[in-house]
Amino acid sequence: MLFTSYGFIGLLIILFILYYTVPKKLQMPLLLITSLTYYAMADVRFLIFIGVSVVTVWFGAIKIEDNNKAIKEYVKLHKNEMSVDEKKAYKKAGARKSVIFFTLTLLLNLGILATVKLAGLKFTGILIPLGISFYTFQSVGYLIDVYRESIDAQRSLPRYALFITFFPQLIQGPINRYDDLAPSLLSEHNFDFSVFSRGMERILWGYFKKLVIADRLLMGVSTLISDPSTYKGGYVLMTLILYTLELYADFTGGIDITIGIAEALGINMKENFIRPYFSTSLADYWRRWHISMCSWFRDYVFYPMSTSSLSLRLSKWARKHISDSAGGKLPVYLSSFVVWFCTGIWHGTTINFIVWGMLNFLVLTISEELSPAYKKFHERFAFADGPIYKAFMIIRTFILVCVLNLFDCFVDVRDTVGLLISIFKKGSFSLMEKGALLNIGLSAADYIVAGVALIIVFIVSSSEEKDNISVRDKLRKNPYPVRFIVWTLLLTATLIFGIYGIGYDSSQFIYNRF
Amino acid sequence: MKNNKAKNITIACISVIIVLGILFLAQRLLMPKYVDDIVEGGMVSEYYDEKSKDFNVIFIGDCEVYENFSPVTLWENYGINSYIRGSAEQYIFQSYYLLEDTIRYNKPDVVVFNIQSLQFDESRSEAYNRMTIDGMKWSKYKLGCIKASNTGDEHLIEYVFPILRYHSRWNELTSTDVEYMFKHKKVTHNGYYMRVDALPAENIPPAKPLGDYSFGDKAWEYLDKIRTCCEENNIQLLFIKAPSLYPYWYPEWDEQVKAYADKYSIKYINFLDVADEIGIDYNTDTYDGGLHMNLSGAVKCADYIGPILQNEFNVPDRRSDAALSASWDQKIQDYNDEIEYQKKLYNIQ
Amino acid sequence: MNELMEILKSLHPDVDFENEQHLIDDKILDSMDIVRLVTELTDKFDIKIKAKDIIPDNFNSAAAISALIDRINEE
Numbered sequence: 001m002l003f004t005s006y007g008f009i010g011l012l013i014i015l016f017i018l019y020y021t022v023p024k025k026l027q028m029p030l031l032l033i034t035s036l037t038y039y040a041m042a043d044v045r046f047l048i049f050i051g052v053s054v055v056t057v058w059f060g061a062i063k064i065e066d067n068n069k070a071i072k073e074y075v076k077l078h079k080n081e082m083s084v085d086e087k088k089a090y091k092k093a094g095a096r097k098s099v100i101f102f103t104l105t106l107l108l109n110l111g112i113l114a115t116v117k118l119a120g121l122k123f124t125g126i127l128i129p130l131g132i133s134f135y136t137f138q139s140v141g142y143l144i145d146v147y148r149e150s151i152d153a154q155r156s157l158p159r160y161a162l163f164i165t166f167f168p169q170l171i172q173g174p175i176n177r178y179d180d181l182a183p184s185l186l187s188e189h190n191f192d193f194s195v196f197s198r199g200m201e202r203i204l205w206g207y208f209k210k211l212v213i214a215d216r217l218l219m220g221v222s223t224l225i226s227d228p229s230t231y232k233g234g235y236v237l238m239t240l241i242l243y244t245l246e247l248y249a250d251f252t253g254g255i256d257i258t259i260g261i262a263e264a265l266g267i268n269m270k271e272n273f274i275r276p277y278f279s280t281s282l283a284d285y286w287r288r289w290h291i292s293m294c295s296w297f298r299d300y301v302f303y304p305m306s307t308s309s310l311s312l313r314l315s316k317w318a319r320k321h322i323s324d325s326a327g328g329k330l331p332v333y334l335s336s337f338v339v340w341f342c343t344g345i346w347h348g349t350t351i352n353f354i355v356w357g358m359l360n361f362l363v364l365t366i367s368e369e370l371s372p373a374y375k376k377f378h379e380r381f382a383f384a385d386g387p388i389y390k391a392f393m394i395i396r397t398f399i400l401v402c403v404l405n406l407f408d409c410f411v412d413v414r415d416t417v418g419l420l421i422s423i424f425k426k427g428s429f430s431l432m433e434k435g436a437l438l439n440i441g442l443s444a445a446d447y448i449v450a451g452v453a454l455i456i457v458f459i460v461s462s463s464e465e466k467d468n469i470s471v472r473d474k475l476r477k478n479p480y481p482v483r484f485i486v487w488t489l490l491l492t493a494t495l496i497f498g499i500y501g502i503g504y505d506s507s508q509f510i511y512n513r514f
Numbered sequence: 515m516k517n518n519k520a521k522n523i524t525i526a527c528i529s530v531i532i533v534l535g536i537l538f539l540a541q542r543l544l545m546p547k548y549v550d551d552i553v554e555g556g557m558v559s560e561y562y563d564e565k566s567k568d569f570n571v572i573f574i575g576d577c578e579v580y581e582n583f584s585p586v587t588l589w590e591n592y593g594i595n596s597y598i599r600g601s602a603e604q605y606i607f608q609s610y611y612l613l614e615d616t617i618r619y620n621k622p623d624v625v626v627f628n629i630q631s632l633q634f635d636e637s638r639s640e641a642y643n644r645m646t647i648d649g650m651k652w653s654k655y656k657l658g659c660i661k662a663s664n665t666g667d668e669h670l671i672e673y674v675f676p677i678l679r680y681h682s683r684w685n686e687l688t689s690t691d692v693e694y695m696f697k698h699k700k701v702t703h704n705g706y707y708m709r710v711d712a713l714p715a716e717n718i719p720p721a722k723p724l725g726d727y728s729f730g731d732k733a734w735e736y737l738d739k740i741r742t743c744c745e746e747n748n749i750q751l752l753f754i755k756a757p758s759l760y761p762y763w764y765p766e767w768d769e770q771v772k773a774y775a776d777k778y779s780i781k782y783i784n785f786l787d788v789a790d791e792i793g794i795d796y797n798t799d800t801y802d803g804g805l806h807m808n809l810s811g812a813v814k815c816a817d818y819i820g821p822i823l824q825n826e827f828n829v830p831d832r833r834s835d836a837a838l839s840a841s842w843d844q845k846i847q848d849y850n851d852e853i854e855y856q857k858k859l860y861n862i863q
Numbered sequence: 864m865n866e867l868m869e870i871l872k873s874l875h876p877d878v879d880f881e882n883e884q885h886l887i888d889d890k891i892l893d894s895m896d897i898v899r900l901v902t903e904l905t906d907k908f909d910i911k912i913k914a915k916d917i918i919p920d921n922f923n924s925a926a927a928i929s930a931l932i933d934r935i936n937e938e
Contacts, residue, residue, distance in 0.1 A: 148915035304914035306898040328899045445685040496681045
C-alpha cells in the first residue's frame with residue numbers, strides 16, 4: 001500500500017484516533033497490529049519472511065546476551081581463584097558460543113535476503129517481500145549491536161517485532177538503530193497538540209514534495225528514460241536534472257511522511273537527509289543523503305573492516321614495502337571499495353548499480369588523493385573560501401550527483417554512457433527544437449507548478465542551511481493564526497496541485513453524442 | 515486550566531471549519547459546471563430543482579430518451595405531466611438507481627424505459643459515470659449506483675469529496691466556473707435536451723456482425739430490478755427503443771427484449787418499426803445524421819406516445835389543474851424562448 | 864597524551880586538538896581520518912580498538928580519545 005493511496009491515509013486517520021483514545025497500555029499492541037496489517041495487506045505471505053527474520057534475530061540476540069552475561073558472571077564469581085590469563089582464556093572460550101549464535105543468525109538472515117534478491121533477478125514474478133533490504137539491515141544492525149554489547153537485547157518478542165515491523169519505515173526506510181528508535185517507540189504517549197501538529201505538518205510537507213513535485217516530474221522522467229534512442233543529446237540534460245529533482249522530492253518527501261507519522265505518534269526517528277544538494281563534495285553528499293544507510297555501512301562494514309587485525313597487518317606491510325602514506329590509506333581504500341560494492345548491490349542487483357557504486361568509490365578516492373592539492377589551492381587563493389566558490393562547489397557536486405544518478409535509470413550501462421556522450425556531440429540540441437519540452441508528458445502549467453514548488457523547497461532548505469534552524473521551529477514561534485494559514489495553504493496546494501486520482505482529462509469528455 | 519481547554523477546543527473547531535470551508539469552496543470551483551460545452555452532465559441534478567415533483571410519467575434512460583421526447587408537447591396536447599430523468603450514456607444499473615431515487619420524491623403512474631442500454635453490462639467510461647452520478651443527491655441509491663458503475667479504478671471517496679477527482683482542473687478554469695459555483699444553469703425542459711437544427715441521416719455505417727448477441731447477466735439483473743421496483747410500487751412499465759438509426763439496434767437484441775416484455779406482459783414499442791407511421795423524416799427530424807431526434811422529431815415522438823399513455827396507461831389529463839397549468843405556462847414560455855434563440859443561433863427560418 | 868597529540872597533529876596539523884570538543888560532530892575528522900587514527904593508536908599503544916568503540920562520543924576530543932585508550936588498557 002503506497003503512502004499516496006487513499007487506503008493508507010484512511011489507515012493513518014484510524015490509527016491516530018485509536019492511538020490517542022485507547023488506554024496507553026494498548027498503544028504498542030495497536031502499533032504492532034497496524035504494522036502487521038499494513039504488511040499483510042501487501043501480501044499475507046510476506047508475513048512469513050518478516051516473521052522468520054524477527055523470531056530468529058530476537059532469539060539469537062537473547063542467546064548471545066545470555067551467553068555473554070554468563071561468562072561475566074562466572075568470571076566475577078571466580079574473581080579471586082583465576083589468574084588474568086585464565087580469565088582471558090575462559091572469556092575467549094566462552095565467546096565462541098556467542099560467535100556461533102551470531103554467525104548463524106546473521107548468515108540465515110543475509111542468506112534469505114541474498115536468495116530472494118538473486119532469485120528475483122533470475123526469475124520474474126518471484127515473491128520479493130516488501131522492504132526486505134530495509135528490515136534485514138535493521139535486524140542485522142540490532143544483532144551486531146547486541147553482539148558488541150553496545151545495547152541490551154530486547155527480551156519481549158512483540159516489542160522487538162514492533163521495532164522491526166513499525167510500518168512507516170517498511171517501504172523505504174530509514175534503517176533505524178535500536179538505541180535511537182526503541183526508547184520512544186516502546187513507551188507510552190499522551191496526546192500533545194504541539195507534538196501531534198508538528199508531526200502532521202511534516203507529513204503534509206512530505207506529501208507536498210511527493211505529490212506536487214515528484215509525481216509530476218515523474219511523468220516527464222518516465223517518458224525521457226523510456227526510449228534512450230529518441231531522448232538523447234539535449235534531452236539527456238533534462239533527464240539528468242529532472243530525475244535528480246524527482247528522486248530528491250520523492251525520497252525526502254517519503255521520509256518526511258515516515259518521520260512525520262512517527263512524530264505525530266510521539267516517536268522520535270533520526271533524520272535521513274540533511275539538505276543533500278547543498279553538499280560541497282561527493283563525500284559531503286554521502287554524509288547528507290540517505291544517512292541511515294550510509295552510517296549503517298560505515299559502522300557495520302567500513303569500520304570493522306578497516307580496523308580489523310587483517311587490515312592492520314596489511315597496513316604494516318604496505319608501510320614497510322611501499323610507503324608510509326600507502327600504509328595509512330590501503331585499509332581505508334580497500335574497505336571503502338567493499339562498502340561501495342555492497343552499496344551498489346544494495347540498490348539493485350544489476351550491473352548498472354555495481355558500476356554506480358564503483359564510480360562513487362572512484363570519485364571519492366580520487367578526491368581524497370587530491371585533497372592535499374585542494375588544501376594548497378584554498379591556502380593560496382582567498383576567493384576559494386568565498387561564497388562564489390562555495391556556490392561553484394555546490395553546483396559541481398550537484399552535477400556530479402546528477403550524472404551518477406543516471407546509472408539508476410538504465411539497466412544497460414552502455415545506454416547511460418552513450419547518452420552522456422551524446423550531450424557533447426555536435427547538434428545535440430537541435431534535436432530539441434520547437435517545444436520539445438512540452439512533448440515529454442509535461443505541460444507548461446506542470447513546469448510552472450513544479451518550478452514554484454521547487455523554489456519553495458529551495459527557500460526552506462537554504463534558510464535551514466544558513467541558520468541551521470529548521471523552518472518548522474521558526475514557524476512554531478509564530479502565533480497560531482500564522483501557523484494555521486501556512487498549514488491550510490500547504491494542504492490546499494497539495495490537494496489541488498498534487499498528482500493523484502483519475503486525472504480529470506477534459507478530452508475524455510468530448511462526448512460523441514451517442 | 516478548564517477554561518484553557520475549552521478555548522483550545524474552540525480554536526480547534528474553528529480551524530477545522532475554516533479548512534473545510536476553504537476546501538468546499540475549492541471543490542465547488544473545481545467541479546465541472548456542464549454549462550458551456552457538455553451540458554449533459556447537468557441533467558441529473560436539475561430534477562431536484564423542480565418545485566413540484568408529482569409527475570405522472572417518468573422517462574429513464576440515455577440520450578435516446580432525453581433528446582427524443584418533448585414533455586412540453588405531452589403537456590400541451592395531452593395534459594400529461596412528465597419528466598425525463600436522462601443522462602449521457604446512462605447504463606442500465608444507473609437507470610435503476612435513478613428510478614429508485616426518483617421514487618423517493620414521487621411515484622409516477624408510468625415509467626418509460628429505453629432498453630438500448632441493455633447492450634452494456636459494465637460502465638465503459640468513468641467520465642460518463644461522473645455525469646450521471648455527480649448530480650445525484652446522497653442516498654443509499656447513489657451509493658449503490660457508484661458501486662455498480664465502478665470501472666475499476668474509481669473510489670467512493672472521490673465521489674464523496676469530488677475535489678479529489680477534479681483537482682487537476684485548476685488549469686482549465688474559466689469565468690464560467692466562478693459564475694456557476696453556487697448556481698445551476700437550466701439546460702433542459704423537464705429533462706428534454708432541445709436542438710432545432712437538422713442534419714440529414716446519410717452514410718449510416720453498416721452494422722458489424724457481433725459474435726454474441728445475448729445481453730449480459732448484470733444487464734438482465736438490473737432490468738429485473740427495474741421491473742420489480744415498478745411492480746412493488748404499482749407503477750406501470752413501458753419499454754421503448756428510440757428511433758435512432760445509429761448505433762445500430764440488432765434484430766437479435768430486439769427479439770430478446772420482445773421475449774422479456776411478453777413474459778412479463780410489458781408493452782414494448784420499437785420506434786424504429788413505427789417511424790413511418792409516426793412520420794419521421796430522417797432528412798429533417800434529426801440534428802446529427804440519424805443518431806438523435808431534433809425538436810421536430812421529438813414532437814412527433816411525443817405525439818405518438820402521448821395517446822398511448824393516455825389510452826392504454828390511463829395517464830390523466832391534468833390541464834384543469836390551475837397551479838400545474840401555471841407552472842407549465844412558465845415552462846412553455848422558456849421552451850419557446852429557446853426555440854427562438856436556437857433558430858437564430860442556427861440560422862433557421 | 865603527548866604521543867596521542869603527535870598522532871593527531873600528523874593527521875591534521877592545522878587543528879587545535881587541545882581545545883576542540885567536536886571533532887566528529889563538526890566533521891573535522893572524517894571516517895578516513897578515524898581509520899588512520901585507529902590504526903596508529905593500535906600500533907603505538909598496542910591496544911585493540913573494537914569497531915563498537917568507534918562512536919562519536921569516543922572521538923570528539925583528544926581527552927575522549929585518551930579516556931578510550933585508558934579504558935581499553937584497563938580491561
